[in-house]
Structures are given as structure tokens and as C-alpha cells.
Amino acid sequence: MGGVTVQNLQITASNPDPALLDLPWDIPLEQWPAETLAALPRGISRHIVRFVRLSGRVIAIKEIGESVAYREFELLRQLRRLEVPSVVPVGVITGRKDADGERLEAVLITEHLQFSLPYRALFSQALRPDTATRLIDALAVLLVRLHLVGFYWGDVSLSNTLFRRDAETFAAFLVDAETGDLHRELSPGQRSYDLDLARTNIIGELMDLAAGELLDEDVDEVAIGDALVERYNELWEALTVSESFDSNERWRVAARIEQLNTLGFDVGELAITTDIDGTTVQIQPKVVDAGHHSRRLLRLTGLDVQENQARRLLNDLDSFRAAAERQNDDEEFVAHDWLSGVFEPTIQAVPRDLRRKLEPAQLFHEILDHRWFTSERAGRDVPMAEATQSYVDDVLRHRPDEKAILGLAPGETDELFG
Amino acid sequence: MYLIMATVTYDHATRLYPGTERPAVDQLNLHVEDGEFLVLVGPSGCGKSTSLRMLAGLEDVNGGNIYIGDRDVTDVQPKDRDIAMVFQNYALYPHMSVADNMGFALKIAGNPKADIRQRVEEAAKILDLTEYLDRKPKALSGGQRQRVAMGRAIVRQPQVFLMDEPLSNLDAKLRVQTRTQIASLQRRLGVTTVYVTHDQTEALTMGDRIAVLKDGLLQQVGTPRDMYDTPANVFVAGFIGSPAMNLATFSVTDGAAQVGSARIPLERETLAKVTEADKGHVTVGFRPEALDVVGQATESAFPVEVNIVEELGSDAFVYGTLKGELASEAHLTSGAGDNQVIVRIDPRNVPQKGERLYVSIRPGQAHVFSSATGERLS
Numbered sequence: 001m002g003g004v005t006v007q008n009l010q011i012t013a014s015n016p017d018p019a020l021l022d023l024p025w026d027i028p029l030e031q032w033p034a035e036t037l038a039a040l041p042r043g044i045s046r047h048i049v050r051f052v053r054l055s056g057r058v059i060a061i062k063e064i065g066e067s068v069a070y071r072e073f074e075l076l077r078q079l080r081r082l083e084v085p086s087v088v089p090v091g092v093i094t095g096r097k098d099a100d101g102e103r104l105e106a107v108l109i110t111e112h113l114q115f116s117l118p119y120r121a122l123f124s125q126a127l128r129p130d131t132a133t134r135l136i137d138a139l140a141v142l143l144v145r146l147h148l149v150g151f152y153w154g155d156v157s158l159s160n161t162l163f164r165r166d167a168e169t170f171a172a173f174l175v176d177a178e179t180g181d182l183h184r185e186l187s188p189g190q191r192s193y194d195l196d197l198a199r200t201n202i203i204g205e206l207m208d209l210a211a212g213e214l215l216d217e218d219v220d221e222v223a224i225g226d227a228l229v230e231r232y233n234e235l236w237e238a239l240t241v242s243e244s245f246d247s248n249e250r251w252r253v254a255a256r257i258e259q260l261n262t263l264g265f266d267v268g269e270l271a272i273t274t275d276i277d278g279t280t281v282q283i284q285p286k287v288v289d290a291g292h293h294s295r296r297l298l299r300l301t302g303l304d305v306q307e308n309q310a311r312r313l314l315n316d317l318d319s320f321r322a323a324a325e326r327q328n329d330d331e332e333f334v335a336h337d338w339l340s341g342v343f344e345p346t347i348q349a350v351p352r353d354l355r356r357k358l359e360p361a362q363l364f365h366e367i368l369d370h371r372w373f374t375s376e377r378a379g380r381d382v383p384m385a386e387a388t389q390s391y392v393d394d395v396l397r398h399r400p401d402e403k404a405i406l407g408l409a410p411g412e413t414d415e416l417f418g
Numbered sequence: 419m420y421l422i423m424a425t426v427t428y429d430h431a432t433r434l435y436p437g438t439e440r441p442a443v444d445q446l447n448l449h450v451e452d453g454e455f456l457v458l459v460g461p462s463g464c465g466k467s468t469s470l471r472m473l474a475g476l477e478d479v480n481g482g483n484i485y486i487g488d489r490d491v492t493d494v495q496p497k498d499r500d501i502a503m504v505f506q507n508y509a510l511y512p513h514m515s516v517a518d519n520m521g522f523a524l525k526i527a528g529n530p531k532a533d534i535r536q537r538v539e540e541a542a543k544i545l546d547l548t549e550y551l552d553r554k555p556k557a558l559s560g561g562q563r564q565r566v567a568m569g570r571a572i573v574r575q576p577q578v579f580l581m582d583e584p585l586s587n588l589d590a591k592l593r594v595q596t597r598t599q600i601a602s603l604q605r606r607l608g609v610t611t612v613y614v615t616h617d618q619t620e621a622l623t624m625g626d627r628i629a630v631l632k633d634g635l636l637q638q639v640g641t642p643r644d645m646y647d648t649p650a651n652v653f654v655a656g657f658i659g660s661p662a663m664n665l666a667t668f669s670v671t672d673g674a675a676q677v678g679s680a681r682i683p684l685e686r687e688t689l690a691k692v693t694e695a696d697k698g699h700v701t702v703g704f705r706p707e708a709l710d711v712v713g714q715a716t717e718s719a720f721p722v723e724v725n726i727v728e729e730l731g732s733d734a735f736v737y738g739t740l741k742g743e744l745a746s747e748a749h750l751t752s753g754a755g756d757n758q759v760i761v762r763i764d765p766r767n768v769p770q771k772g773e774r775l776y777v778s779i780r781p782g783q784a785h786v787f788s789s790a791t792g793e794r795l796s
């Protein structure tokens with residue numbers, strides 16, 4: 001630790017990394033030397049946030065009031081326990097002093113979410129035109145999941161969300177829990193306020209990108225904000241609404257469960273009530289858990305990936321099974337053979353230095369896409385190995401590295417966020 | 419500027435959280451006048467945030483009603499209540515001008531451009547931001563950025579402003595500054611405001627009136643002066659004022675409250691309110707500034723041993739221990755702890771630690787409460 005000042009740092013962490021002590025805590029975060037920092041993109045924020053490489057990983061450090069820091073740390077821990085996609089809290093450091101003995105702000109440390117893409121980087125990368133829609137879909141799923149576990153966010157925005165590629169869609173993660181609150185259950189008022197705030201914030205953030213000429217002129221900011229509200233309401237309804245039917249239509253119970261599975265949710269508890277004479281049945285999902293496909297894939301193969309990646313991998317597993325005519329074999333055995341015979345060789349065929357550009361499951365998904373595309377063009381079934389080689393040469397080599405550096409959006413500098 | 423004002427009324431409003439036995443807010447009756455700055459204050463868990471969230475529409479109301487003006491909003495969605503939660507989030511957009519940062523919500527709502535600009539300019543005038551309107555937020559200081567956030571709420575011209583501990587993450591110095599700014603801004607705007615804090619000093623300095631809550635029950639509503647001069651019960655007496663009021667048990671004998679040598683004559687009406695349940699006792703409250711340092715021989719003087727002297731420039735306080743008979747019988751409490759008494763003294767004449775002082779309660783400055791119910795008798 002620098003200077004003559006005796007630091008009396010208090011570190012609260014579940015598993016503290018001693019290397020944390022070597023960081024220059026006696027300097028305000030804003031003035032940390034560039035060589036300590038990792039230049040990764042960030043969203044808009046009021047507090048100073050910086051990324052730092054530490055023991056082979058990257059951490060995010062946010063300067064914030066002490067009591068708020070502890071509160072946010074605790075909330076992030078609870079969200080993790082509730083298995084909601086959110087950044088992983090590392091710890092809180094208080095008791096910082098500068099060289100003159102002046103008190104410095106406390107910090108909250110989280111693990112940098114690998115492969116995460118802040119919206120400012122995504123929108124300005126000129127990705128496919130429906131990027132906005134897919135981001136909004138992902139945010140709607142996250143908000144519904146948060147609301148299902150009783151989390152009131154209080155400041156839903158694109159800046160407070162991180163996105164990761166999830167097959168052809170995105171998966172959203174909560175990054176800023178500062179204004180949040182966990183309740184046993186949310187009231188309709190809390191949900192609608194959160195949603196309304198989300199809509200206003202998203203439109204504001206898009207208007208900001210437009211003002212900075214970072215957004216395609218054709219984008220309708222208000223329509224995107226409205227789309228979130230619509231998507232959220234559809235999903236909430238599908239997951240929670242109670243439906244009644246005649247008692248001889250009992251197949252509708254199974255149909256409802258299947259509908260929820262298709263949406264990516266498992267039904268943990270379903271309330272079924274019948275009226276006194278038993279002519280009508282009423283069902284309502286009580287406990288639903290996201291991750292239907294990712295849980296199934298994890299069980300079969302041990303691969304821990306996002307929902308839509310899992311869906312894609314499971315589809316490939318199904319075709320593998322059909323092609324090998326092994327429908328009557330135990331699913332676990334087939335999955336094991338698919339993993340060692342298809343998935344792993346494909347990933348290993350990608351040169352190591354290029355592999356880090358995307359998550360393995362995302363790589364596999366893109367190779368499947370590429371294979372479909374080249375097969376169609378060639379008018380024949382291109383084998384996986386050949387497709388992989390062509391994908392590496394024609395696509396992957398030219399893609400930005402998404403594990404580490406994306407850089408700020410073109411035309412943006414750090415000072416903008418002062 | 420525009421003045422769309424509204425009253426706020428809680429009518430037996432109750433909130434019972436699922437899975438809990440006692441209401442977090444219990445039959446709250448409270449009326450806030452047009453343009454008034456009302457502060458909800460009380461210790462942690464007393465129900466002040468819940469009360470505010472009920473008004474905002476964020477919490478279901480399980481009993482009673484809430485009105486904004488004449489309109490029953492009990493079952494109205496938050497966004498349709500015409501209220502603004504201030505300081506909830508004030509992330510500013512770097513590419514947008516200060517004016518656009520303030521007015522973008524109106525743009526979303528589809529207000530005409532000219533109308534937006536006019537509202538933004540009016541708000542900027544009040545907030546002292548006029549010259550920055552066409553600049554980017556980067557050019558603003560921290561305090562100015564916070565005022566832009568306030569501007570966002572102002573341009574929407576809500577009927578009511580709601581603020582829940584807006585200063586809690588500021589440091590002590592900035593907190594005192596911002597406190598004054600918010601209070602004077604609110605007076606200039608004249609918008610009805612409900613403000614939540616756990617800090618009684620903040621409440622006393624900011625509110626036109628204060629509502630003190632404890633365990634979900636409203637204890638008293640009144641002006642800062644009312645709360646200070648005539649606290650309605652022992653809880654309010656001990657909660658409002660800094661340092662806190664001394665509270666002690668006295669017995670009622672010969673038309674006076676007495677413990678050891680300390681004796682306070684009681685008014686006839688006060689005496690008449692003492693009931694059998696009080697078992698011949700009353701709780702007497704006296705603020706640190708209601709004590710005079712006197713000679714040992716003075717009638718009704720009682721001894722205090724000095725533990726600490728706190729000097730605060732124009733004021734000085736002794737934190738001492740009661741001595742003599744009082745010590746065992748008075749069950750004295752103060753902000754400093756059991757058997758501790760706080761005395762304001764002349765800062766030019768400060769006693770030593772360990773010294774023994776004699777003090778007496780200035781006539782007419784004692785607060786008398788029922789020892790059974792804690793309600794005010796005097």
C-alpha cells in the first residue's frame with residue numbers, strides 16, 4: 001500500500017483474494033493508473049466504476065457510500081441464491097484513506113461478467129436490425145424472473161443490465177441492485193411502477209444514443225420501450241394466469257406445462273382446484289423456475305450454458321439420436337456419446353487463440369448455423385469437421401474478441417461519463 | 419410558475435404484509451394540506467417507507483383509503499397517480515443537452531415541443547440552471563446534476579412529490595447543504611411534498627409539519643414547535659430534540675410530583691388526569707435546556723456527577739449520573755442511557771469531569787406524562 005498513511009481497510013468478502021490488498025486503495029478510483037485498469041466498455045452510471053485485472057480474472061469496482069455498498073452486496077448475494085442472472089458480488093472495502101489521511105469512499109466489488117456486452121457496445125456495432133428487439137426480449141425475461149422471486153428493481157434500465165449472447169438471442173443479467181428490494185411477493189403496483197420506469201429509462205437511453213448519432217436513424221425509440229411492456233405482460237400472463245376449463249378437458253393441464261416449458265420455464269408447483277360438483281377445473285402455476293432447457297442439458301451432459309444455447313444443443317443432440325437410430329437407448333448414454341463424439345471435437349477443432357472470442361456453447365451454435373448455411377449453398381450435407389474449418393477461416397477470425405476488449409462505442413470516450 | 423396543488427389524505431389506511439401478524443401501518447389518519455411539506459419520521463421499522471409507498475401505489479392498501487385531492491387513488495396504478503418520486507434515479511444522458519435531460523419524459527408522453535421547452539425553462543429558472551440548458555451534463559458540478567434530476571420531476575408538474583431518505587447516501591456536509599436546498603426549492607414551487615427520514619433533526623429543519631410514527635401507529639402530527647413544546651406522549655418526547663429529553667419517574671404527593679429533593683408543583687388539570695392505573699406516579703420530562711445549575715441549598719435542587727462535557731461552540735452539555743436518593747427511584751432515562759441526565763450549561767463556565775453539580779428544573783418547563791399510558795397530562 002502506497003504512501004505513509006496507515007490504511008485501516010475493512011474487507012468484507014465471502015472468499016477474499018489476498019491480491020486485493022495490492023490495489024492502490026489510497027488513490028481515488030478515478031485516478032487509478034491506466035496500467036492497473038482493464039479498458040472494457042461500461043454503461044452510464046452516477047458512481048465511478050472501473051475494471052481491474054486481478055489474479056487472472058477481471059473485477060468491477062464501484063465507489064459508493066458505505067451503507068449502500070453493504071446493502072447492494074447483500075442483495076446481490078440473495079439474488080444469486082435465488083438463481084436470478086446477476087453479477088457475482090466479491091466484497092465491500094471500507095476504511096480507505098488517501099496519502100493525506102482524507103477519507104475515501106467505500107467500494108463494492110463484483111466479478112466482471114465474462115462475455116457480457118453492454119448495450120452501448122451492442123447498439124453501435126451495427127448488428128442485425130432486430131438486435132433491439134432481441135435485447136428487449138431478454139430484458140423482459142429478466143424482469144419477469146426478478147418479479148417472480150419478489151425483487152423490485154427500482155431502476156430498470158439498459159445501463160443496469162448486461163447482455164450475453166444466447167444462441168440467436170440474448171440473455172440479460174442484472175448489474176445494479178442499488179435501488180432494489182426483496183419482498184415476499186410484489187404487489188401489482190410495484191410491478192407496474194418498475195415496468196413503467198423501465199420503459200422511460202430505455203427510451204431515454206436510446207434517445208441518448210440517437211443524440212450521439214450512435215443509433216440508426218430508423219429506430220423508433222418509443223416503439224422499443226413499448227415493446228418491452230408488451231413482452232413483459234405477455235410473459236407474466238403466460239406464467240401466472242389462472243385458467244378454468246371443463247373437467248373432461250384435463251389434457252389442458254399437460255398442455256399448460258408444455259407451453260411453459262417451451263417458454264423456457266419449469267413448473268415447480270401447480271395449483272389445481274375443482275369446484276364442488278367437479279365439473280370445472282382451475283389451474284394456476286404457483287412456482288415456476290426459469291432454465292428448463294439449460295437444466296435438462298446440465299443433467300444430461302454436465303454442460304452449464306444459457307437457456308437458448310441449451311435449446312440449440314439439445315436440438316442437435318436430438319438429431320444425433322435420430323440419425324443414429326438410438327431412440328430406444330437411454331438418453332444419458334446417447335448424450336454422453338454426443339458430447340465426446342460431436343460437441344467436444346468441434347470445439348477442440350477451433351484453434352485455441354480463437355476459442356476465447358466466444359463462449360464454447362455460443363461457438364457451437366454459430367458453427368451449426370454456419371453448417372446449415374454452407375450445406376444449403378453447396379447443395380449437400382457438409383460434415384461438421386468441414387463446417388468448423390470453414391467457420392474458423394471465414395467467420396471467427398474476423399470477429400471481435402468478446403471475452404475481453406470491446407472498446408467503447410465509436411465516438412465515445414471515457415470522459416463522456418465523467 | 420404553474421401551481422397545481424393537491425391535498426393528500428390517509429383515511430384509516432392500513433398495510434398488513436402477507437405472513438406478518440401486525441400491520442406495518444395501522445389505521446393511519448393523516449391530512450396533508452395543499453403545498454405543504456410534511457415529514458414522516460420515526461425509528462427504523464416504524465412504517466414510514468411503507469406509508470410513502472402506499473401513497474405512491476407501490477404497496478397494496480389492505481384497509482382504509484388514500485386520496486389525492488378529492489380523488490380516491492387507493493386502487494389506482496402508480497403511473498396514473500400524478501405523483502413523482504424524486505431522486506430515485508438521476509443518471510444523466512451524456513449525449514443529450516441539459517434541457518433534453520430534463521424534458522425527455524415529456525417528449526415520450528408526446529407533449530408539443532414548445533410546451534416542453536417552456537416547462538423546462540421555467541424549471542431551470544427555479545433551479546438556477548438556465549445558462550446550462552444547452553450544454554452537456556459533463557459541464558455540470560455534482561450539485562447541479564442533482565438539480566437536473568429534480569428538474570426531471572418538476573417539469574412533469576406532478577401534484578405531489580415523494581421523497582424517501584433522498585439524502586441518505588450523501589456525506590454529512592453535502593447532506594446539510596442539500597437539505598436546505600430541497601426545503602427552499604419546495605417552498606418556491608409550492609408542491610405538496612411527503613418526505614421520509616429517520617433523522618429527527620432533518621425533520622425539524624425541513625418540515626412544515628412532522629408526523630411521528632412508531633410500530634406502524636401515528637403518534638403525533640404537528641409543527642416542529644408543537645412537537646418540541648408539547649409532545650403528545652413519552653415516545654415523541656424522547657424522540658424529538660437533540661440531545662434528547664430527560665425522562666424520570668416521580669411520585670405524586672400533596673399536589674406535586676416529587677422524587678428525592680426534586681419537586682414540581684402540578685396544575686390542577688394535570689392532577690385531575692392522573693388515574694388509579696398510574697399507581698401514584700407520573701413520568702416527568704425535562705429537556706437539557708430546562709435545567710438550571712443552582713446552589714446546593716436551593717430548594718428542589720438535585721445532584722449530578724459530571725461524566726463528560728460536550729462543547730459545541732455556542733452550547734455545552736454535561737452528561738452526568740444522578741446521585742442521592744433520586745438515583746435509585748427516578749428510573750431516569752435520556753438519550754445518553756439509564757440513570758444518565760443531560761444538562762445544558764453555560765459554555766463559558768464548564769465543570770470538570772467528576773465534579774458534582776446541583777441542578778433544578780426551571781418552573782413551567784416540565785412535561786408530565788401518565789406513567790401508565792405514557793400520554794401527556796400537562
Ligand SMILES: Nc1ncnc2c1ncn2[C@@H]1O[C@H](COP(=O)(O)OP(=O)(O)OP(=O)(O)O)[C@@H](O)[C@H]1O
Binds near residue numbers: 062088112113177
Ligand atoms: N460486474 C460487472 N461486469 C460487467 N460490467 C459491469 C459490472 N459492474 C458494473 N459494470 C458496468 O459498469 C456500469 C456502471 O455500474 P452500475 O450500474 O453498478 O453503477 P451505478 O453508478 O450504480 O449506476 P446508476 O447510475 O444506474 O445507479 C454498468 O452499466 C456496467 O456496464
Ligand SMILES: Nc1ncnc2c1ncn2[C@@H]1O[C@H](COP(=O)(O)OP(=O)(O)OP(=O)(O)O)[C@@H](O)[C@H]1O
Binds near residue numbers: 183435461469
Ligand atoms: N415487503 C415486506 N414484507 C414484510 N414485511 C415488511 C416488508 N417491508 C417492510 N416490512 C416490515 O414492515 C415494517 C415497516 O417497515 P418500513 O420499511 O415501512 O419501515 P421504515 O420506518 O421505513 O424503516 P427504515 O427506516 O428501516 O426503512 C417493518 O417491521 C418491516 O420489517
Ligand SMILES: [Mg+2]
Binds near residue numbers: 044045046159160176
Ligand atoms: Mg447503474
Ligand SMILES: [Mg+2]
Binds near residue numbers: 177178179
Ligand atoms: Mg446504482
